[in-house]
Amino acid sequence: MTRVFISKDMASVALGADAVAQAFAKAGCEVVRTGSHGLFAIEPLVEVETSEGRVAYGPVGPDDVAAVLDGSHGTRIGAIADHPFFVRQQRFTFARCGVTDPLSLSDYGVHGGWKGLEAATALSAQDVVDAVKASGLRGRGGAGFPTGIKWQTVLDTPADEKFIVCNADEGDSGTFADRMLMEGDPYCLIEGMAIAGHAVGAGRGYIYIRSEYPFAIEAMREAIARSASRIAPFTLEVRVGAGAYVCGEETALLDSIEGKRGQVRAKPPLPAIEGLWGKPTVINNVLSLAAVPFILAEGAQSYADVGFGRSRGTMPIQIAGNVRNGGLYEVGFGVTLGELVNGIGGGTASGRPVRAVQVGGPLGAYFPPSMFHLPFDYEAFAQAGGLIGHAGITVFDDSVDMAHMARFAMEFCAVESCGKCTPCRIGSTRGVELIDRIVAKAPRAAGALETMPQIRNASRAARTHDEEVELLRDLCDTMKHGSLCALGGFTPYPVLSALDHFPEDFGGGDALREAAE
Amino acid sequence: MTFTREKDFGTPAASGEAVSLTIDGQELTVPAGTSIMRAAAMVETDIPKLCATDSLESFGSCRLCLVEIEGRNGYPASCTTPVAPGMVVRTETDKLRKLRRGVMELYISDHPLDCLTCSANGDCELQDQAGAVGLRDVRFGYEGENHLEGCKDESNPYFTFDPAKCIVCSRCVRACDETQGTLALTVDGRGFASKIAASQDEDFLSSECVSCGACVQACPTSALIENTVIEKGTPDRAVVTTCAYCGVGCTFRAEMRGEELVRMVPWKDGKANHGHSCVKGRFAWGYARHNDRIVNPMVRGSVDEPWREVSWEEAIGHVAREFRRIQNAYGTRSIGGITSSRCTNEETFLVQKLVRQGFGNNNVDTCARVCHSPTGYGLKTTFGTSAGTQDFDSVQHADVILVIGANPTDGHPVFASHMKRRLRQGAKLIVIDPRRIDLVRSPHIEASHHLPLRPGTNVAMLTAMAHVIVTEGLVDEAYVHERCDRDAYAEWAEFVSDPSRSPEAIEELTGVPAQEVRAAARLYATGGNAAIYYGLGVTEHSQGSSTVMAIANLAMATGNVGKEGAGVNPLRGQNNVQGACDMGSFPHELSGYRHISDAETRALFEKDWGATLDPEPGLRIPNMLDAATDGTFKGIFIQGEDILQSDPNTRHVAAGLAAMECVVVQDLFLNETANYAHVFLPGSTFLEKDGTFTNAERRIQLVRKVMEPLNGYADWEVVQLVANAMGLGWGYTHPSQIMDEIARLTPTFAGVNYDALEQRGSVQWPMNEAAPDGTPMMHIDHFVRGKGMFVVTDYVPTDERTGPRFPLLLTTGRILSQYNVGAQTRRTANVDWHAEDRLEIHPHDAENRGVRDGDWVSLRSRAGETTLRAKITDRVAPGVVYTTFHHPDTQANVITTDFSDWATNCPEYKVTAVQVTPSNGPSDWQKSYRELAEASRRIETAEPAE
Amino acid sequence: MMNTREHLIYMAGQIFRNFASRGEEAAVSATAEHLVLYWDPHMKAQALDILDDPEIDLPEPVRAVFGKLRVAA
Amino acid sequence: MTDIAGIQTAIDRFMQSDMRGALLPLLHALQEEFGHVDPAAVPLIADALNLSRAEVHGVISFYHDFRTEPPARHVVKLCRAESCQSRGGAAIEAQLSHQLGVAMGHSRKDGQVALEPVYCLGLCAIGPNALVDDRPVARIDSARVVAIANEVEA
Incomplete structure (x- = not known):
């Protein structure tokens, strides 16, 4: 019976991988569902096991079974590692993704799984933390804070219980690495969290996954169930988000796990000292935790060398x-x-x-x-x-309208703002209105209020385009420096960069004057 | 006093080690954990803020308080950033000013621009801060998306929520969570759509809100504002005074506009309430100017005549003549007086002085007779002092809290909020109560053990807990050995160890599974600092005094007296019930709990008063009534009490009163007792006089006059008029002189005077040479009586028994919105929450009787019958029914019996065997009583009709 | 409803019952002491009248208590 | 009519797991079973978890996933985020809205279909993407819009 490997990654499925898999099964093949190698142009990808190793074809449709099996299909790639997209990659974290059956414990073991955890448990907690420090690993969630330092704080904070929390609320458009890893190599994350638990003395971990990732949720839950005895006494649980981008902010995420509104907490206290339920908590991104098994298995230096x-x-x-x-x-x-x-x-x-x-x-x-x-x-x-x-x-x-994208940044902030701090809560809505006025070349005229005789401070003149743009920059400044978290604080980045690099999309002075006349 | 706002430091005080830092070039040293905002405020640098207030944990949402810190990136919020050694902070830079203006510009772009017509104009933090940050223009304009169309919520009778004025700072939500602990408010939605909502976005009145006012207090704008401020305008002066409701003794600022009270605002520096309040003290003060107030003295020849308004001279002269006439005819001991737990210490002291010095006997008693007299007896016997051992703040150190026979969230709501805060922090809770009170389970609070015992079995229950503690070796032997009378302990330990007193042996009696009792006892004995809080569910039993002593035994056996977070804490019912007892209101003792038979003490008073005192105890209230029906007791002066409604067995009280020849009632209103009165002397409210109240933690606090008495005199002045008409020659011109006399004659009060109270805000007795700063906690190194005295508390069942005719047990209690007999609260909008007393009955018992929710039922006992409507709930166990007694129509005390505490005669309100049957409406007694009451309240008009 | 005399007898009996675990003699003394401390002169006098009234069938402990009260008086 | 007894049964079943911070999981479970979280369920949830009704309401209203009314028979969640926009998402949104006869963020009056925004499904190199009744669909073009419309009319 021919073995074929077909991804069940959500992206592959969205591109029709399920139908392809069914077709191969119907043709009598043993179909192994894997994660995705990560190049979507070649999905659905089928790898056929041969004596020379796996031979890849992609993209493949359900009607292509025969051609693939007889080797005549036009999209033959050969060994996937030789594909130009993969040949220069350094797959530390994603080494198994696309290769193994994500839920197969034996696959995981055969492909180097649990080596990191074994190495870690042979070490003292401090030695594990030292290794992570030595690797130079920085938080992959965005802020780039050294992971080892964070762990050290948790290790050093005495408490009756501590937690490991994995931030899998990957809400950024243009990102999918967390999702792919959870779907394609869930034990890697589990192993990383178990190592973290050993390193800081935490007995329980939570993986907070956004609800938009149903495949990842299912994969992680199943993987946790299957590997429970392997990581015991450490325990893990998946918690599912509910449609709130801001819960990707670590303190909002903690509140959400606690069953509260996902509002951002003021820091200090740091979660490492007072985190989940007020206890010392390691909160790391999926990729940070998934990098840890490699570091422990292969040594900190081999990671730091790159x-x-x-x-x-x-x-x-x-x-x-x-x-x-x-x-x-x-x-x-x-x-x-x-x-x-x-x-x-x-x-x-x-x-x-x-x-x-x-x-x-x-x-x-x-x-x-x-x-x-x-x-x-x-x-x-x-x-x-x-x-x-x-x-x-x-x-x-070049078809993009950058003023529209700037507006969208504000709109997204308005949709996803938790509403706690003022710059984000009100500022994002004002930002949308303001950019609308700017692009409509309709700067604000003095309203009924400013023209009242008793209102003496406000300008009675209509605003100029430059004044409106200046106000937008001021608003961005207020949001950037005044917001409680990165949502309000970083929304100015897309807005200002669009304004700085693509001013022509916001309407020039000349065009505006014409419109006003 | 002029109107100044209380200083707001922005964040709560911290208590860490000293940290030095520099703020705007000024070096200062503050405790670690202090926020930069608070540190700055301490050196008079007020950083702009809106979401921060020092009664709430910092939140960091408004972003006005940003500062610059050398060596740190960005602009941290000063409210959420703690100080650090050597930190250099700048609070005013061009950049900060620009950022703050930017934030304020956003706020104002979604806020009505009606400052001049806003009811909070001049008392609005948003307005102040807009000025402070120098906002001059809102460049966004006012045409954008906004919340200005939000509908006002006027459902609550006391305050209005106007969402258009709301800046979503969450101070109200946090106040409800942190301060009150009800968690009735939330933010609905998120982002720009965020809005404050009560419960499920419903109106405040139908929500979980208990109208404590914390949200209104916390609101920085007029989004939440008292209706009285809307109606009357902002206050222009404020007077700090003490609440006249329950025994918590909250301090308030009475905020006035001219002679009119605008609002009562809980005072942050109040040691009992720390700036918190409940619906009664905060809002239910309208009775003070209610139309029902009687302001002219009245006299009548007999109770079937209408009242005749007379001058003060005539009324006082009449009283004096009548009392002397009666004494001449029936003997010195034929008259007496009742002091009021609602009046000041000074007034109470004068009433008992009138009786002892003027009447020449000791026939004085007080309403503590019917509530906490067993506390006096029990704690005096075991510890040596008739009072609670701790201050309220002690609860913040408790690890285990045992609540027995008390319902703090209704009866002592402000203390309950403090207790709930500690419980949310993780302290364990044991509740012993027949009824599932709110504390047993309410949001974020859950009792580890609820022992829903059968009413009347407290002593058996506590003795069973003692059995567990002794037989399982959980006694704090070292403590007992060092601090307690060893012989008494040995006798007690042997007594409780008897297998007949084990939880298993009493399981059938109490109805509580033995394992639960054992677990609760273990928790109490081994869970760390363990504090007991109790109320009238302990005292108002035929074994009230035994129960108090059983409580004291438990506390001593586990070493839980004399340290923080522990102790025995009676929750006093009325505002000054502790004070009334302290002041010598009981017939057997002089102020400071000294027995009247003690010649040395008597001599002290006799010398000061120039009179000879009767060395024999006088009559207690029930005995006065007995004596009245026997014809030996003929006249009484009752100040501020309504014994007809509040005392047990109403028919007996009525008969006693009816048998007297001169009943003098001094009160605000024509109460039920006044139906049997011959002279009515109008009383004054706590707002109309100076004086002191003593709360449940022995804290003496000033009551300050904020307005002139409607009737022309404070109550103490009226007593003085009577005394002088009887020839006593008193010459007090201010209550402080009365306190000086109390201090002179009472060793535990020796250091108390008005100057000290003004300076310190409040003091806790004993305050004397030995305790110059007062005594927040008692019995620290040794018990006041020397060695702690274990007392064997045998369980002697009440003679009130259920049987086929009366198969249910009635127990009574109070509700949050009403107070005692309701004289005050019924005359306020608090009736919106509780318009009538209802009978709580278990669904099973209701079904057996064909009673549906809301049906009229007849409630019958051996003493009498009344009717009220039923409320079906499983809060009460099968076999137990429960009602409040706030409404005279209910006549709950027609039902209650003559049984009382063996040692003090405190009535057994909490156990009455009753039957409940469906009914069509009020009973005959209720009908005839109503007619009588109406007839009795007729007042003859000065101008006769043509 | 009890009349005053019945009430006094009841009260004395109730106090005695609460001291009864100390043994008969001690309980009688404690009860009598209690009455001395807390009963007004008229109540005490009535107790003595009751003691002298052959019509009244007084419970034995109460009789002992009132007897003690007489000695104390 | 609200199935209070059914909701209570579901809550009781859920509560057997003795979960810490259980509010979101419980809301998910109820929505899974009943399609939405009925406001009448809030007091029951509050009681089960010993929270105030306000807290539960605050949480439900915070998270966009939780609905308080029954959903349409079919739900199309179209991604509106940047990566899908870069691949013509706005035009697809307009087409889909037109084909389905319902505006973005709304349910069609007949209750047949709802078009809801979603911000990123993590399929960012193959957009525009959607979840059609929880099934991921990528590279949506005009033909797929028609196919989706046909699918949800069934």
Whole structure:
């Protein structure tokens, strides 16, 4: 019986992988459902087991079974590792993704699983924390805070109970690495969390997954059930979000697990000291925790050897949006933005010129091609007025209206604002209204109120375009420096970067004057 | 006193080690844990703020209080950032000013611009802060999305919620959560759509809101505002005074506009309430100017005549003549007086002085007779002092809280909120009560053990707990050995160890599973600091005094007296019931709980008063009534009590009163007792006089006059008029002189005077040379009586028994919105929450009787019968029914019996065997009583009709 | 409803019952002491009248208590 | 009519798991079983978890997933986030709205279908994407819009 490997990743399924799998099963094949290798242009991907190893074909449709099985199908790739998209990747975290049956404990063991946990449990808690520190691993959720330092704080805070919380509320558009890992290699995350539990003395962990990821929820739940004895006495539970982007903010996430409104808490206290139910809590992103088994299994140095500047190790970069070769690309830090977009990504899917790239999700800045020399590195992006965030890059071609995207950033903030702090709660709505006025070239006239005789401070003149733009910049300043969390605080990044790099989309002075006449 | 707002430090005080930092170039040292905002406020640097207030934990939402800190990125909120050693903070820079204006610009872009016509104009933090940050223009304009069309919620009779004025700072929500602990408010929706909502976005009145006022107090704008402020305008002066409702003794600022009271605002520095309040003290003060107030003295020849308004001279002269006439005819001991737990210490002291010095006997008693007299007896016998051992704040250190026979969330709501805060922090709770009171389970509070015992079995229950503690080796042997009388302990330990007193042996009697009792006892004995709080469910039994002593035994055996977070804490019913007892209101003792038979003490008074005192105890209230029916007791002066409604066996009270020749009632209203009165002397409210109240934690607090008495005199002045008409020659010109006399004659009050009270705000007795700062906690190193005295408390069942005719047990209690006999609260909008007393009955008992929810039922006991409507609930166990007694129409005390506490005659309100049957409406007694009451309240008009 | 005399007898008996676990003699003394401390002179006098009234069938402990009261008086 | 007894049964069943911070999981469970969280369920939930009604209401109203009214028979959740926009999402939204006869964020009057926004399904290189009755659909073009419309009319 021929064994074939077909992804059951949500993206593959969305592209028809289930029907393909059924067709192969019907043809008498033994179908092994795996995670996705991460290049969606070739999904649904079928790998046929042969004496020379797996031979990949993709994309494949349900009618292509015979052609694939007899090797005549036109989309034959050969060994997937030889594909140009994969050949230069450094797969530390995603080594098993696409290769193994995600829920197979034996697959996981055969492919190096549990080695990290075994190594960790042989060490003292402090030694594990030291290893994580030495690896240079920084939080992959966006802020880039050194993971080992965070763990050290939790380890050093005495408490009757502590928690490991995995932030799997991957809400940024253009990112899907967490989802792919949870669907494609869930034991890797489980192992990472168990190691964290050992390292800080926590007995229980929670994985908070957004409800938009039903496949990941199911995979993690099943994997937790199957591996419970392997990680005991450490226990794990999946908690499901309920449609609130802000719960990706760690303190809002903790409140949500506690069964509250997902509102952001003021810090201090840090979650590492007073986190879930007021107890010391490690809260890390999926990718941070999933990097840990490699570090423990292969040694901190082998992780630290890769990278750029203070950004050590690999980053699973997600190339998304209007791009030809969209997908997951795990590589050491330092690759340039241009290489990612044009080289690896292959330019736009539409074939039109690239106009803008948003890096780091809806709170990330828009960069024009003139900035494609930027190396992928926390510090370099921060210096350029942007952020790496969760390492998602969304490519736009020249049909994009950047004022519209700036407006969307404000709109998204308004939709997702928890409502606790004023700059975000009111500012985002005012931002939408203001950009609408700017792009409509209809600056605000003095209202009934300003023209009342007793109102003497307010300007009675209609505002000029420049004044409206200045107000938008002031608003962004208020939101950036005044907001309680990154949602309100970083929404100005896309807005200001759009305004800075693409001013023409916001209407020029001349056009405005004409409209006013 | 002029009107100044209380200073708001923005965040609560911290108590860590000293930390030095620099704020705007000024060096200062504050406790670690202090926020930058508070630290700045301490050196008079007021950082702009809206969501922060020092009664609530910091929240960090408004973003006005941003500061710059050297070496740190960004602009941290000063409310949520604690100080750190060497920190250098700047609170005013161009950047900060710009950011704050930016935030304020956003606020105002969604706020009505009607400051001049807003009821909070001049008392609005948003208005103040807009000025403080220098807002000059709102460049966004006012055409954007907004909340200005929100509908006002005017459902609550006392305050209005106007969402258009709301800035969603969540102070109200947090106040409801943190301060009150009801969690009735939330934010509905999120983002720009966020709005404050009560419960499920319903009106406040139908929500879980208990109208404590904490949200109104916390609101920085006029989104939540007292209706009286809307009606009368903002106050222009404020006087700090003490609440006249329950024994918690909350301190309030009476905020006035001219001579008119605008609102009562809980005072942050109030040691009992720490700025919190309940629906009664906060809002239910309208009775003070109610039309029912009687302001002219009245006299009548007999109770079937209408009242005749007379001058003060005539009324006082009449009283003096009548009392002397009666004494001449029937003997010195034929008259007496009743002091009021609602009046001040000074007034109470004067009434007992009138009786002892003027009447020449000891026939004085007080309403504590019917509530906490067993506390006096029991704690005096075991510990040596007739009072609770702790201050209220002690509860914050308790690890285990045992509540028995008390319903704090209704009876002592402000203390209940403090207790609930501690419970939310993780303290364990044991509730011993026949009824499932709110504390047993309410949001975020859950008792570890609820022992729903059969009414009347307290002593058996507590002795069974003692059995567990002794037989399982949980006694704090070292404590007992060092602090207690060892012989008494040995005798007691042997007594409780008897298998007949085990939880298993009494299971059938109490109806509580033995394992639960054992578990509760273990928790109490081993759970850390264990505090007992109790109320009238302990005292109002035929074994009331035994129960108090059984409680004291438990506390001593486990070493839980004399330290923080522990103790024995009676929750006093009325505002000054502790004070009334302290002041010598009982017929057997002089102020400071000294027996009248003690010649040395008598001599002290005799010398001061220039009179000879009767060395024999006088009559207690029930004995006065007995004596009246026997014809030996003929005249009584009753100040501020309504014994006809509040005392047991109404028919007996009525008969006693009817048999007297001169009944003088001094009260605000023509109460039920006044139906049998011959002289009515109008009383004054707590707002109309100076004086002191003593709360349940022995805290003496000033009551300050905020308005002139409607009747022309404070109550103490009226007593002085009577005394002088009887020839006593008193010359007090201010209550402080009365307190000086009390201090002079009472060792435990030796250091108390008005100057000290003004300076300290309040003091807790004993305050004297040995305790110059007063005594928040008693019995620290040794018991007042020397060694703690264990007392064997044999369970002697009440003679009130259920049987085929009366198969159910009635127990009584109070409800949050009403107070005692309701004289005050029934004359306020509090009736919106509780317009009538209802009989709580278990669904099973109701079904057996064909009673549906809301049906009229007849409630019959051996003493009498009344009717009221039924409320079917499983809060009461099968076999138990429950009612409140706030409404005279209910006549709950027609039902209650003559049985009383063996030691003090405190009536057995809590156990009456009854039968409940469906009924069509009021009983004959209720009807005839109503007619009598109406006839009795006729007042002859000065101008006769043509 | 009890009349005053019945009430006094009842009260004395009730107090005695609450002291009864101390043994008969001690309980009688304690009860009598209690009456001395808390009963007004008229009540005490009535107790003595009751003691002298052959019509009244007085429970034995109450008789002992009132007897003690007479000695104390 | 609200099935109070049914809701109570579901709550009782859920409560057997003795979960800490159980409000969101309980709301999910109720919505799973009944399609929505009826306001009449709030007092029961509050009682079960010993919360105030206000707290439960606050949580329900915070999270966009929880509905307080029965859903349409079919729900199409179309991604509106940037990556899908970069691939023509706005035009697809307009087409889909037109084909389904319902505005974004609303249920059609006949209760047949609702079109709801979702912000990212994590399929960002193959947009525009949607969940059609919880089934992921990628690379939506005009033809797929028609197919979706046909599917939900059934």
